[in-house]
Amino acid sequence: DFLHALDEVKPLFGVAEEELGKCIRGGILHFSSYIENILDEGRLYINQVRKPDSTPLLSVVLHGPPGSGKTALAAKMAMDSDFPFIKLLSPEDMVGFNEMQKIQQLDRTFRDAYKSPLSVIVIDNIELLVDWVPIGPRFSNSVLVALKVLLGKQPPKDRRLLIFATTTERSVLQQLDLYPRFDAEIAVPNVNSQQELGHILQQSGAFDDRAIHQTLGDIQEMTGSQEVGVGIKKILTGIETAKQDEDMAGRFARVMGQAIAARGYE
Amino acid sequence: DFLHALDEVKPLFGVAEEELGKCIRGGILHFSSYIENILDEGRLYINQVRKPDSTPLLSVVLHGPPGSGKTALAAKMAMDSDFPFIKLLSPEDMVGFNEMQKIQQLDRTFRDAYKSPLSVIVIDNIELLVDWVPIGPRFSNSVLVALKVLLGKQPPKDRRLLIFATTTERSVLQQLDLYPRFDAEIAVPNVNSQQELGHILQQSGAFDDRAIHQTLGDIQEMTGSQEVGVGIKKILTGIETAKQDEDMAGRFARVMGQAIAARGYE
Amino acid sequence: DFLHALDEVKPLFGVAEEELGKCIRGGILHFSSYIENILDEGRLYINQVRKPDSTPLLSVVLHGPPGSGKTALAAKMAMDSDFPFIKLLSPEDMVGFNEMQKIQQLDRTFRDAYKSPLSVIVIDNIELLVDWVPIGPRFSNSVLVALKVLLGKQPPKDRRLLIFATTTERSVLQQLDLYPRFDAEIAVPNVNSQQELGHILQQSGAFDDRAIHQTLGDIQEMTGSQEVGVGIKKILTGIETAKQDEDMAGRFARVMGQAIAARGYE
Amino acid sequence: DFLHALDEVKPLFGVAEEELGKCIRGGILHFSSYIENILDEGRLYINQVRKPDSTPLLSVVLHGPPGSGKTALAAKMAMDSDFPFIKLLSPEDMVGFNEMQKIQQLDRTFRDAYKSPLSVIVIDNIELLVDWVPIGPRFSNSVLVALKVLLGKQPPKDRRLLIFATTTERSVLQQLDLYPRFDAEIAVPNVNSQQELGHILQQSGAFDDRAIHQTLGDIQEMTGSQEVGVGIKKILTGIETAKQDEDMAGRFARVMGQAIAARGYE
Amino acid sequence: DFLHALDEVKPLFGVAEEELGKCIRGGILHFSSYIENILDEGRLYINQVRKPDSTPLLSVVLHGPPGSGKTALAAKMAMDSDFPFIKLLSPEDMVGFNEMQKIQQLDRTFRDAYKSPLSVIVIDNIELLVDWVPIGPRFSNSVLVALKVLLGKQPPKDRRLLIFATTTERSVLQQLDLYPRFDAEIAVPNVNSQQELGHILQQSGAFDDRAIHQTLGDIQEMTGSQEVGVGIKKILTGIETAKQDEDMAGRFARVMGQAIAARGYE
Amino acid sequence: DFLHALDEVKPLFGVAEEELGKCIRGGILHFSSYIENILDEGRLYINQVRKPDSTPLLSVVLHGPPGSGKTALAAKMAMDSDFPFIKLLSPEDMVGFNEMQKIQQLDRTFRDAYKSPLSVIVIDNIELLVDWVPIGPRFSNSVLVALKVLLGKQPPKDRRLLIFATTTERSVLQQLDLYPRFDAEIAVPNVNSQQELGHILQQSGAFDDRAIHQTLGDIQEMTGSQEVGVGIKKILTGIETAKQDEDMAGRFARVMGQAIAARGYE
Numbered sequence A, B, C, D, E, F: 001d002f003l004h005a006l007d008e009v010k011p012l013f014g015v016a017e018e019e020l021g022k023c024i025r026g027g028i029l030h031f032s033s034y035i036e037n038i039l040d041e042g043r044l045y046i047n048q049v050r051k052p053d054s055t056p057l058l059s060v061v062l063h064g065p066p067g068s069g070k071t072a073l074a075a076k077m078a079m080d081s082d083f084p085f086i087k088l089l090s091p092e093d094m095v096g097f098n099e100m101q102k103i104q105q106l107d108r109t110f111r112d113a114y115k116s117p118l119s120v121i122v123i124d125n126i127e128l129l130v131d132w133v134p135i136g137p138r139f140s141n142s143v144l145v146a147l148k149v150l151l152g153k154q155p156p157k158d159r160r161l162l163i164f165a166t167t168t169e170r171s172v173l174q175q176l177d178l179y180p181r182f183d184a185e186i187a188v189p190n191v192n193s194q195q196e197l198g199h200i201l202q203q204s205g206a207f208d209d210r211a212i213h214q215t216l217g218d219i220q221e222m223t224g225s226q227e228v229g230v231g232i233k234k235i236l237t238g239i240e241t242a243k244q245d246e247d248m249a250g251r252f253a254r255v256m257g258q259a260i261a262a263r264g265y266e
């Protein structure tokens, strides 16, 4: 069953459209100018790798708080590259794998990528891939080392590879000594201001202007501050929860209040 | 024998009525208004997931002190959903499983759930599922990571999944870095006031008003306080113990006195 | 050989008279009123479980210092219950078992108990069962978790189970987070006063009144105190050692002096 | 090969004369009155177990610094008992055994002993048997727990067992929580005074009175003290080393000086 | 598959030109006089081993910050030796090997080397080879010990072996207690001054003098210092990134600014 | 392959001349009177064991800093004994052995030795044999315990065994609790004074008196001290390195300067 799973590597030069599409189900809302900047940055690295006389191996890490949209943005960039080989490496597809099986999966994906002239590999959720748990901390040493080695391994002649990785917070990267292995980094921010939050509520279509005004006011009152600091993912889910409540604006304010208060524990 | 146990997954679209019913053997006493609020909250999340255009994956954690009624309440909510797939995942059914077998059981249950358009999974006692022991602390890293991954894994198209999990105290959640993985949380309280305790004694039918008055008085004298802070489960068992004693009220007071004193050690 | 050992579960509804009898070889001396109180308490819990409309699962832990008589008292209570299924689960019968084999033995015993309408399981020496060693501390996580799970697992319909467990000192229980899993606790005391010690010497038949007087005097002088604080087990062995010596009273005093002095190291 | 070794258990009711004899190759020198006291104590415990109406299980630990003569004294006592079953359990016969094999060896020896009406088991060097290393400290948990369990396990009806164990320093016993498991303890001292050392030199026959006088003087001068504090074993070897040197007295003094100085590191 | 990989040891007396060539893809830029000194040093050690009457075993470690050019320089020296046996031992070729397989690979390579009269082995990235992770720290004890042993093992008669090893920072060497095992060390520096950086930009051919002047100025302004302290590898990649940007000089300055700022985290 | 290696034990009563000879390739230079003293000491112990009425088991440890000549001196002593069984046990011959295989190799060698009337075993590099790494520290518990047991195990009747062991620094011995297991110790010193260094340069034949004078002066100036404190092994290699340089005296001074400076890190 697991052995079988190891065989499910996508056909060479096929593109993992569907897998990646699933990651962007909530779309990409342009709630701040940062979002466009991030996508621009992605295009730059894609061009760098595409050029035959330039860098044959480039690795970029997207880091940011839980639910800030790292996976969605990495998936978007990868899909926009139009490279013939695109592959998403995610812990979700490795539930029940032991360390050796994970490493083999990693190794196999990189070998497959080396066969295409131009490849993108998205390594999602590095900290879960290496079984990172902050208590201790604990993590899978061998998967981590395999990752480090693969991040630095030159592709064969005439092969070019771009790696996007995602992870929560740069501090984990640094503790794992992965930080200097990446050629570049992209910080993915939370939704931080009431203004950004307002844009999202507007684009959600569920709130009219009055309701937006009211709920933002409630939140500000509840938290005593204009700062938000919550990931886009939790906000989009919160909107759906609020829709179930008769007092939609009030419920949304309460959900956000809780999320903002909980930040200290993350 | 264990392999066999792994096959005991309930028939698809069948509902685990009996298993869940066993968890509510003591009924749901409405000893405080909190109880109804909690059940309301549960209904809200069920509705959110039920709607075809809303959140396809929602996870809610019930946390509270030992014996406060977490499992009973989660079971009640799940049964009330009327979703075609309902499954209780409990450490009780995994005694003697190794880490890999637990992960396979988890994985298999989620895969089964993905086959139903609407599913509820109740994951009981997360901290025992991951072999959590506060000394150290120790726990099964690999089961924890599998849990984290499954909590965030989007179901396939047109499949919708609601997860209720139970655990003692939020602090464990936070230490395990599970807290931010849940979309929502419900706090399940102890029986905290003498008034609440009185309601329970009344509903138990074993004590007449005079006996209630006397035993509450004794407890207050013994502990020098009006605070109770004991789980409903221990109280219901204590009532049964007291029934064996000739001096029922006195025995109940002593049992409660011990339980209240022991809180410091939990 | 080990697999074979796993099969040695007693025939269903048979009672482990002999095994339990071995634990009470030294009889139960009533050297203090506490002893009768403890046995009363035991009867109360037996009655609670026996009643068809009452608690179907009850767990009671006997804790006390080494050699204080925990196992003997638990065995006595279990034998006095006259329940059709009685089983002693002891580390002595699991020497050389690995963790998985211990868990299977536990699991199997509980499954067997669930087949009888009324059952008592005595789990002797919890801290050795879980390989507890205070350095570190170390212990078998998986056996501990299995124990926790089984202590809370409801028997099937119309089955009723009483669990007596023994362990040294409540602090171990608390460290292992087992304390709140038990419905009730019974503290088993050392022989603490000279008066109690005197009763025992008298009942042993080896000392006449003059010798008792002399040896108690010697002990008091040696230790400079009236406190004893030694388990009944060591005292009974000490009496036998003293019998070998010509100066019986003197030897007994020396043995007790050493035992009292050694308390600091336990 | 190892499996074979496990079969080398001595024929039942045969006595391990040769093995035990090897431990007393250097004889038992009576360099102090303590030695006779120790042997007396041993006889007392042997008598206690021998009596049919007395203690069926008795465990005695001999503890003392490295090379103080623990093994020789335990072997002597066991041989003097004339019990039909005598067995030496030593780490020397378990080199290359894994934990499970050691436990099986222990278990098998105890089972064999239970077949004889009267048995002595000598467990040599407990701390090596449990792979004790003070760094950490580390040790084999499972062998330790097996030992604890076996030390407390009552023999079957009409079977009587005496256990002598040896170990370095009581502190190790206490750390391993083995101390309260023993019914009695015997402290084996180093050679502590110059007078005791003098007796040994005399009995060795290698030194005449003048040489003894000279070498004791030299040692005292070198160390600036009358205290010796070295085990009999190292002293007997030192005498042999000195015999190779032309300046026998001087060499012996130097060897002793080094040994005395090294005490701080043990 | 892995077993197969173990067989891929190069044919005896063949030279691993291609593997080594891949390490010097970016050439060797002479951006400072240190570079020539390092290569001189390498030649000296090659000559020492080449002489039949001199040292039959010599080990030299190249240490320096990430990306400073260690691997490229070691590869260059090895290729310039013209020894009949040259082999690169790299973690990149051991992804998915377990400890035992790594040790066997090491052992086999050394055995092969002993068959040639003159051999060079390049051991790349020692800290990854031993699975070094600074948290803890953790590493593979057995691979480390194997490495230590092999570094000190004399070749057979008439066989001569030179070992180049690379590693980040001497502190790791010291922690691993590898430092004293090497006969000599070579420190590989970062690009440290603006002048050195200027040389590299010139040799890259991408910047004209004006652009160099501008970008160096920007960097100095951004960081408020003339110090650079970045590895040649990151600089060469940064030049390629800058080429994709319309504002090449500005982008390069920003990339360098980030790299210089990040030094604190490495 | 490994199993095969285990069979390579030398034919009984054959002597491992060649293996031992390899350890003394650099000869034994008498650069200080300590060297002769050490060899004398060795002869004394050989005589002690040789005598039929004396100590049947004697263990001597040579300890000293890295490269101080421990292995060469132990090999020399063993070869000079002319005992019929001589065996070198070295980690070099156990690369890739697991713990159990190492223990079996140890055990087998001791068993073979017990077959000869007179035997010498040289156990080289104890700290590597037990996989000692100072971080932690970590080491192989089971090999260490096997070693301890074998060091104290009496040979059978009419068999006599001398053990020489080598290790770096006494502190490791003490941490491993091996120190008191040895009957005697020999400290092997570094080359400590300029005078000793001068003797070595003279005996090397590479330097004339003027060059010696110059290089010693340079070293003294460089380090600002007359102390040297470097092992003979590094000095002999340094001489060979210097020979490759045109400025032989200057290069030697620099090599020694580095070695002296590095002492702090060892």
Ligand SMILES: Nc1ncnc2c1ncn2[C@@H]1O[C@H](COP(=O)(O)OP(=O)(O)OP(=O)(O)O)[C@@H](O)[C@H]1O
Pocket (backbone or CB within 6 Å): A023, A024, A025, A026, A027, A028, A029, A030, A031, A035, A064, A065, A066, A067, A068, A069, A070, A071, A072, A073, A125, A166, A168, A232, A233, A236, B152
């Ligand atoms: N501007 C945006 N950036 C990213 N995601 C967005 C944006 N706008 C909407 N989304 C939606 O928000 C969700 C972001 O979730 P995503 O899983 O990518 O977050 P994440 O940071 O990877 O979370 P986690 O920390 O759990 O891995 C996606 O459903 C995505 O479609």
Ligand SMILES: Nc1ncnc2c1ncn2[C@@H]1O[C@H](COP(=O)(O)OP(=O)(O)OP(=O)(O)O)[C@@H](O)[C@H]1O
Pocket (backbone or CB within 6 Å): B023, B024, B025, B026, B027, B028, B029, B030, B031, B035, B065, B066, B067, B068, B069, B070, B071, B072, B073, B125, B166, B168, B232, B233, B236, C152
């Ligand atoms: N209002 C209530 N809420 C929850 N349980 C109740 C309530 N009233 C009565 N009960 C009964 O109390 C018991 C609660 O036990 P339950 O096992 O659910 O607690 P728990 O918090 O899950 O305990 P644990 O911490 O051991 O997992 C059940 O038997 C339930 O039927």
Ligand SMILES: Nc1ncnc2c1ncn2[C@@H]1O[C@H](COP(=O)(O)OP(=O)(O)OP(=O)(O)O)[C@@H](O)[C@H]1O
Pocket (backbone or CB within 6 Å): C023, C024, C025, C026, C027, C028, C029, C030, C031, C035, C064, C065, C066, C067, C068, C069, C070, C071, C072, C073, C125, C166, C168, C232, C233, C236, D152
């Ligand atoms: N009042 C008493 N209570 C308990 N045991 C008694 C009493 N009087 C005599 N005994 C005898 O004392 C002994 C008590 O030993 P027991 O093994 O039960 O102690 P324990 O506390 O379980 O010891 P351990 O800590 O080693 O498990 C038994 O032999 C029992 O027959």
Ligand SMILES: Nc1ncnc2c1ncn2[C@@H]1O[C@H](COP(=O)(O)OP(=O)(O)OP(=O)(O)O)[C@@H](O)[C@H]1O
Pocket (backbone or CB within 6 Å): D023, D024, D025, D026, D027, D028, D029, D030, D031, D035, D064, D065, D066, D067, D068, D069, D070, D071, D072, D073, D125, D166, D168, D232, D233, D236, F152
């Ligand atoms: N009075 C004595 N007591 C004990 N041993 C003696 C005595 N006189 C001589 N000996 C001899 O001294 C030696 C003591 O060594 P033994 O191995 O018994 O010491 P040990 O304390 O067990 O050492 P270790 O700590 O290494 O286990 C034996 O050879 C014994 O014959």
Ligand SMILES: Nc1ncnc2c1ncn2[C@@H]1O[C@H](COP(=O)(O)OP(=O)(O)OP(=O)(O)O)[C@@H](O)[C@H]1O
Pocket (backbone or CB within 6 Å): A152, E023, E024, E025, E026, E027, E028, E029, E030, E031, E035, E064, E065, E066, E067, E068, E069, E070, E071, E072, E073, E125, E166, E168, E232, E233, E236
């Ligand atoms: N003077 C130089 N020294 C070393 N490398 C140079 C030099 N000039 C250009 N290069 C190029 O710079 C790159 C150096 O990368 P290399 O992998 O050798 O660094 P490293 O220190 O081994 O990195 P890592 O720490 O990741 O192992 C190579 O591509 C090499 O061709």
Ligand SMILES: Nc1ncnc2c1ncn2[C@@H]1O[C@H](COP(=O)(O)OP(=O)(O)OP(=O)(O)O)[C@@H](O)[C@H]1O
Pocket (backbone or CB within 6 Å): E152, F023, F024, F025, F026, F027, F028, F029, F030, F031, F035, F065, F066, F067, F068, F069, F070, F071, F072, F073, F125, F166, F168, F232, F233, F236
């Ligand atoms: N007086 C001497 N004592 C020891 N070795 C000498 C002496 N004179 C020359 N040598 C040579 O010096 C070298 C010493 O190396 P050896 O391997 O014995 O040192 P070591 O202390 O065992 O090193 P390590 O700490 O690496 O095990 C040998 O080649 C030996 O022939």
Ligand SMILES: [Mg+2]
Pocket (backbone or CB within 6 Å): A070, A071, A072, A124, A125, A166
């Ligand atoms: Mg993500």
Ligand SMILES: [Mg+2]
Pocket (backbone or CB within 6 Å): B070, B071, B072, B124, B125, B166
């Ligand atoms: Mg529960």
Ligand SMILES: [Mg+2]
Pocket (backbone or CB within 6 Å): C070, C071, C072, C124, C125, C166
């Ligand atoms: Mg007991």
Ligand SMILES: [Mg+2]
Pocket (backbone or CB within 6 Å): D070, D071, D072, D124, D125, D166
């Ligand atoms: Mg001994």
Ligand SMILES: [Mg+2]
Pocket (backbone or CB within 6 Å): E070, E071, E072, E124, E125, E166
């Ligand atoms: Mg490199």
Ligand SMILES: [Mg+2]
Pocket (backbone or CB within 6 Å): F070, F071, F072, F124, F125, F166
């Ligand atoms: Mg050596």
